[in-house]
Amino acid sequence: MVSKTHKHKSTTLNKLLIIRQMLKKEEKRHKEEGRKKKEEDPITNSKLPTPPYQFPLTTSPLPPPRYQFAIPDMNMVGQLLDRRYRVVQILSSGAFGQTYLAVDTRRPGHPQCVVKQLRPPSNTSTVLKTAYRLFKQEAEILEKLGKHDQIPFLLAYFEEANQFYLVEEFVPGHALNREIVAGQPWREERVLDLLQEVLQVLAFVHSQGVIHRDVNPSNLIRRKPDGKLVLIDFGSVKEVASHVSDYDTEFPRTIATGTPAYMPIEQFQGNPQFSSDLYAVGMMAVQAITGLPGTDLPKLQDPSPSHTGEIVWRNRAQCSVGLANIIDKMVCHQFAKRYQSAEEVLVALSKLRHRQEPVNTAHKKSIAPSLMSSDSFYSRLGSRFWLLILAGVGAAIVLIFLFSYWSRPNxxxxxxxxxxxxxxxxxxxxxxxxxxxxxxxxxxxxxxxxxxxxxxxxxxxxxxxxxxxxxxxxxxxxPKYVQAYFNRGLARHDFNDKRGAIEDYTQALNLQPNDADTYYERGVTYLELQDYKTAIQDFNAVIRLQPNLVKAYHSRGLARAGSGDLQGGIGDYTEAIKLDAKNVDAFYSRGRARFHLGDYQGALADYSQVIAIDPKSADAYANRCSTQLNLGAHQAAIDDCTQAISLSDEDGVPYNNRCIAYLNLKDYPKAIADCTQALKVNPNDYNAYNNRALARSAGGDAQGAIADFTAAIGFNPNNAEAYANRAKIYQELKNYNSAIADYVQAIRISPNYAAAYYGRGLVRRSLGDKAGAISDLEKAGKMYLDQGLTGGYKDAQFELEKLK
The missing domain is CATH 1.25.40.10 (Tetratricopeptide repeat domain)
Structure with missing residues (x-):
């Protein structure tokens, strides 16, 4: 079984929310006379929420996840399919078949085409009959879709040697992933153009009752020579193979098609909606406008303890509020709250662009009102009327005078x-x-x-x-009111306008350059914005002006740790402790840094010191519990987690860590009970699902374990370990197809996952593919060796000897 994992309180140092909550929520200070600056209150039991962080409990090789990439059949190159299509290149290979570049030998000039092979899971007559019926239905749908100019035309489909083939138009050009380059964010106008073009194609696709299921940059081809985007590789075709396997009792499938970074939760759960495609397009827009690599998109999920699943990206992009609102609705976690059709998004985009168009005033005409002749007007007025006018003017003057008198400054x-x-x-x-x-x-x-x-x-x-x-x-x-700038900065900060706060602090420093408080507050704000370098510069200025200010060293330590300089952070925390030997913040933060560096004894000592100073610190007990786990002191870990729970039962982390301790002690019922309690506190905690799955599996409940791993994957699609663990169970159940599919996904997510190659090698051996098994085991052995896992290397060598 893959190594159990646990969470450590406040472990992800570069997460904005964690950093802010690790800073004391000190009372805001105002600098005017008579308004006393509030001293920093020591943190005692302040809540320090923690994003999940996983640590292996042992250094033994992770038991083999078993996921298999489909083995490319290189013998296909040069083969003639349907006595017509000559295979010239293998474009891709997957669990459902292969995709070839071929030439049509029967047409003049031998034009290129794309041939997609779909493999049924078995060759029984029932499966083949069902497969052909579903395959034909899908081919007819693709034929209708091909009528759109930006979807490849289906040229033909056929069956040969119990394999099914689609022949599609070849689209010359390059994939959109060559244009969406990491570190090069797009301008808003370019993103709008992308959204409009892709959504127009999807509107047609959806009008035919089809969900694409795999919209991502690699499936959009910039066609030569017209430069239009062409949508390829419909995931619905892959669903044919998946549905066929439902008729094969030996090999039931439970996987969803698509690319994880662009897939919403309902698609992972096997329930794709039309809005699932809109989610994928929205994620492409997020990728383009932020300049993030596609692999980082899942990391944008809400890191708060509630873990709503929403995508938090606005702080990484520069775009209008209007476009941001549209993208947010496209990528909403709950599909019912998204746009329900591509047309609906297109209407919103049209309105946005209309609002952004500059107003053309060049042709506006100034129309002057027609005026009556003054002579004819006055000739109609009598003397009595003029008396009334004069009386009214006099009364008005009196009223104005009285109002001015009463309202004059006093x-x-x-x-x-x-x-x-x-x-x-x-x-x-x-x-x-x-x-x-x-x-x-x-x-x-x-x-x-x-x-x-x-x-x-x-x-x-x-x-x-x-x-x-x-x-x-x-x-x-x-205009030179320094205190007003400073306090407006505080208010803007707490109103979540951090850039505005920085502007005010900077203006205050321009007027009063040696104010340590202002440097400190600006440093804290830069720290929250993850601008660690600038934050460190501000904290340096604070320390230069006030060398004994404890919180300045602590905050600079957080900034250094956030930038990856954990040793530098430890140095600052240690300096803070020298200045204040009972500073729980400094001990706590130093314990976290030591934990991350693998200095578990040092972390244990720091957390113990926090507890000695503040015996009611639930967070210190929770973190000492996770440290005990890494030291193999499972009973001590249980004692600490139990104490953390007694102090605060509103946090799922101690339950989750105690679950792991019981799991290591093989007390599976108690482990399951604790992980279940962790999920009651936080229903979206994928680590708790992972750990409960491990306990259920060890206790013999394979189906319960599969359900929990599936839930974990739903909440964290990039969790390679969950795929590997689920694959292991499928393998034990001899459900090789599902095991292979899960191992493939694990390797896609984590290409250096040695245990995945090891497991795939064992599966290939079970399937009689000796050459593939040897190849995978050799790769696994090399990876284990490179990673310093000698136990895994020896296991791989042992299995290789069996094959030779």
Whole structure:
């Protein structure tokens, strides 16, 4: 069985949310006289949510996942299919068959074409009959789709030697993945063009009742010479083979077709919708506009503890809010909340482009109103009317005078309310302070101090928009108001306008260059934006100005660790501990860094120190539990996780780690119970599904284990280990086709997965493919050796000896 994994509290150092929550949620400080800067409160039991991070518990070779790439039949090159199509090249090979580049020997000039082979899972008469019926239905659908100019035309289909073949038009050009290049984000207009073109094709496809199932950049060809995108490789064709296997009781299939990075959850669960294709197109747009590699797309899933599955990408891209809203709706985790048709998205795009078009004022005409002759007008007025007019004007003048008198600034009364507001603020009565400042501003709207202090009151009441408006008015009245810039930066930060906060902190530093507080707050904001280099520079400035400021060393340690410099981070945490021997934050963070570097004894000592200082720190117990697991102290791990749960039962991590400890002690019922509890706390925790699956498998519940691994894959499509583990169970059940499919997926996700090659070698041996088994086992042995896993290398050599 593949090695069990556990989660460690706050392990992913470069995740924005984790970094922010590792910083103390200190009270915000305001710098005006009378408003005391709040001292940093030590973190005791502050919640430090943790994205999942997996660690192998042993260094023994991972038992072989068994996934098999289809073995290319090189003998096919040069073969003549249907006495007409000469194979000249193997384009691809998969679990369902192969794809060839061929020439049509019966047409003038021998034009090129693409021949796709579909292999039935077995050659029984029932399976073949069913396969031919489904294959023919699918061919007829593809024939209709080929009528669209941007879909390859189906030239022919035939059966030969119990294999089924589709012959399609060859599209000269290059795949779109050559244009969507990592590190080179597209401009918004180019993304809009891509969305519009692909969606127009999909609108036609969907109108024929067909779901493509595998829209991704490699399946869009930029055709020569017209430059149009052509949609190829319909996943529905692969579904034929999948459906056929349902009729083969020996080889039932449970896999979904598609490319994981572009597949939504319902497609992984075998329930594709029309909106599943829209999700794939939306993910392509995210990839293009962010410049991320396709393999990183699954990492954009919401990293928060609730793990909603939504794609968090806006902070990595520059585009209009309108386009971002459209993309977000396309890639919504719940398919019912997405656009339900390609036409619907196209309408939204059209409206967006219409709003973005510049207004052409060149042809606007100015139409002047026609005027009456003044002589004819005045001739109609009598003297009595003029008397009434004069009386009205006089009354208006009197009213204006009275209003001006009553509403004139009253600095004396305004100052009384101002001082009352300041007193209320000092007594932390923000609501009463707000009322006093409202009256002060009403009596004297030109006093910048009143706006500033009212901003403070609004800030304390968490009315961040109102606070920002007040600080802005104070700055308008006094452009050099340093404290107003600083506090507006705090409000913008908490209102999640971090770039705006940085602008304000920078302006404050321009006016007051040696202010350590401002450097610190700006550094924290850069840290949250994952701009570690700039954050470190700001924390350096803080330390230069205040060499004994503990939190500056701690925060710089977080920035260094986030940049990958864990040793540098440990150095800063150690310096913070020298300055404050009871600083739980520094011990906690140093424990995390040591854990990541494999210094489990050091991590254990740091977490123990946190617990000595703060015996009610559930997080410290939870992390010490995971450290004990890595040291093989399973009973001690159980004790620590139990203590963490007793202090806070709202976190699934201790349940999950205790599940693993019981699993190692072979107490499978307790392991299952704890992983189930972890899932009650967080139903989207794919690690808990993984671990419960391992416990169920070890306890003999193969079907329950398969269900849990399937759920884990649904929540984390890039989890190669889950595919490998599920494949192992399929292999034990002698369901070789499903095992092979899962191993292939594991290798696609993790190309250096030595255990996957090892497992595939064993499956190939079981299927009688000696040459393929030797090839895979040799690759596995080399990978194990390169990775320092000598046990795995020896296992691979042992299996090779059996074959020779």
């Amino acid at each position: 600095p004396i009364k305004a100052k009384e309310y101002y001082e009352k507001g300041v007193e209320k603020s000092r007594n932390q009565d923000a609501a009463a302070a707000l009322q006093a400042f409202n009256k002060s501003i009403q009596l004297n709207p030109k006093n910048a101090e009143s706006f500033y202090w009212r901003g403070n009151a609004n800030y304390d009441l968490k009315k961040y928009q109102e606070a920002i408006a007040d600080y802005s008015q104070a700055i308008a009245l006094n």
